[in-house]
Amino acid sequence: MSVADLSTPLKFAYWVPNVSGGLVVSTIEQRTSWDFDYNRKLARIAEDAGFEYALSQTRYAASYGADKQHEATSFSLALLAATERLKVIAAVHPGMWHPGVLAKFIITADHISNGRAAVNIVSGWLKAEFVNFGLEWLEHDERYVRTEEFIRVLRGLWTEQGYSQSGKYYDITDFTLSPPPVDVPGRPHPEVFFGGNSTAAQATAGRVADWYFSNGKDLDGFRENIAGVQASATAAGRRPRYGLNGFVIARDSEKEARDTLREIVAKAHRPAVEGFRDAVQEAGASTKDGKGMWADSSFEDLIQYNDGFRTQLIGTPEQIAERIVEYKKIGVNLFLTCYLHFQEEVAAFGTDILPIVRELEADAARRAGVDFDPDETLTGTHPSKAGV
Numbered sequence: 124m125s126v127a128d129l130s131t132p133l134k135f136a137y138w139v140p141n142v143s144g145g146l147v148v149s150t151i152e153q154r155t156s157w158d159f160d161y162n163r164k165l166a167r168i169a170e171d172a173g174f175e176y177a178l179s180q181t182r183y184a185a186s187y188g189a190d191k192q193h194e195a196t197s198f199s200l201a202l203l204a205a206t207e208r209l210k211v212i213a214a215v216h217p218g219m220w221h222p223g224v225l226a227k228f229i230i231t232a233d234h235i236s237n238g239r240a241a242v243n244i245v246s247g248w249l250k251a252e253f254v255n256f257g258l259e260w261l262e263h264d265e266r267y268v269r270t271e272e273f274i275r276v277l278r279g280l281w282t283e284q285g286y287s288q289s290g291k292y293y294d295i296t297d298f299t300l301s302p303p304p305v306d307v308p309g310r311p312h313p314e315v316f317f318g319g320n321s322t323a324a325q326a327t328a329g330r331v332a333d334w335y336f337s338n339g340k341d342l343d344g345f346r347e348n349i350a351g352v353q354a355s356a357t358a359a360g361r362r363p364r365y366g367l368n369g370f371v372i373a374r375d376s377e378k379e380a381r382d383t384l385r386e387i388v389a390k391a392h393r394p395a396v397e398g399f400r401d402a403v404q405e406a407g408a409s410t411k412d413g414k415g416m417w418a419d420s421s422f423e424d425l426i427q428y429n430d431g432f433r434t435q436l437i438g439t440p441e442q443i444a445e446r447i448v449e450y451k452k453i454g455v456n457l458f459l460t461c462y463l464h465f466q467e468e469v470a471a472f473g474t475d476i477l478p479i480v481r482e483l484e485a486d487a488a489r490r491a492g493v494d495f496d497p498d499e500t501l502t503g504t505h506p507s508k509a510g511v
């Protein structure tokens with residue numbers, strides 16, 4: 124069954140650079156900073172450029188080219204307060220939070236921002252962060268057992284009064300969070316994004332996530348990736364939406380864009396990329412079937428640590444817009460983007476690429492005989508309560 128939704132405009136997000144070192148582990152010039160002043164300006168540029176979401180990163184310890192990091196939930200809240208329309212997705216690890224505390228935090232952020240708070244639930248790969256904090260490091264698939272319970276608690280506390288849930292990891296008894304989240308039409312509660320590629324991640328996302336985030340993939344890789352999520356979602360009577368990561372290199376000519384990629388690779392910080400590969404591929408190998416998130420990533424892929432080159436958003440604005448709409452036709456609802464020079468390139472994405480995407484989307488809808496309204500926002504596509 125095709126999951127493509129040609130009638131709804133694609134949504135765009137950018138990675139918040141709240142960790143140092145930029146989004147590629149390379150010594151190539153990156154006019155991107157991880158500090159708050161840079162990020163506040165970037166968020167305003169992004170919302171003016173037509174971006175609907177920003178995604179922060181959660182990292183507690185220096186690792187693989189990111190020596191310094193700002194904490195994700197506080198940083199996200201500050202960006203919400205600095206913007207008017209942008210939805211900011213705070214990345215959180217279930218193992219680091221109690222879900223009731225996070226549910227309450229996000230409700231407050233939602234009120235401060237008039238209904239723009241969201242979360243990205245990430246189950247973790249950096250073992251040292253947990254072990255050195257003295258926290259338990261669960262085995263790979265067990266992390267997803269906890270993640271599923273965690274998301275069910277969030278959703279329960281956001282939508283019900285006197286909520287109770289008893290499970291392996293959490294025991295919630297007759298709890299009411301007041302006030303509830305902001306009542307936004309078409310949004311039953313703050314949106315729950317979810318990142319992970321393994322079989323356990325896909326199955327869990329299908330059961331409980333509103334949005335599944337995929338690492339960068341080619342067209343076949345993306346198809347394969349969402350098939351697992353879709354199977355589990357269908358069994359649970361749900362309909363998650365799909366986001367795909369991509370590193371954007373838009374230049375006047377394809378050659379210039381390809382040369383930039385070559386320079387990123389030539390200047391890769393080899394020890395940092397190799398250290399990262401060892402850590403994440405160990406995490407992948409520990410899954411039952413060895414299909415972890417970075418299981419088949421090459422050295423070059425890992426220079427953008429979420430496989431962003433694989434999506435191939437590299438070339439002229441026209442080529443990139445065409446590629447983006449090809450992915451829409453196979454089920455992508457949202458692009459999560461990153462760049463060498465965030466402020467300049469996010470602005471340029473809005474002026475040079477987005478208008479072409481909208482034209483191509485309208486054209487694709489016309490050919491398929493479906494209505495397309497470029498101003499329409501997604502409503503009514505949130506998962507039903509079935510399976511929650």
Ligand SMILES: Cc1cc2nc3c(=O)[nH]c(=O)nc-3n(C[C@H](O)[C@H](O)[C@H](O)COP(=O)(O)O)c2cc1C
Pocket residue numbers: 179180181182214243245246247248249317318319320321322324336337338368406407410414415416417429459
């Ligand atoms: C879009 C996206 C964002 C992510 N952000 C973070 C993050 O901020 N911090 C983190 O530790 N892991 C992050 N992860 C990785 C997950 O925590 C997790 O390690 C990974 O999804 C494990 O995948 P696996 O189940 O395929 O082994 C992210 C993953 C994706 C796809």
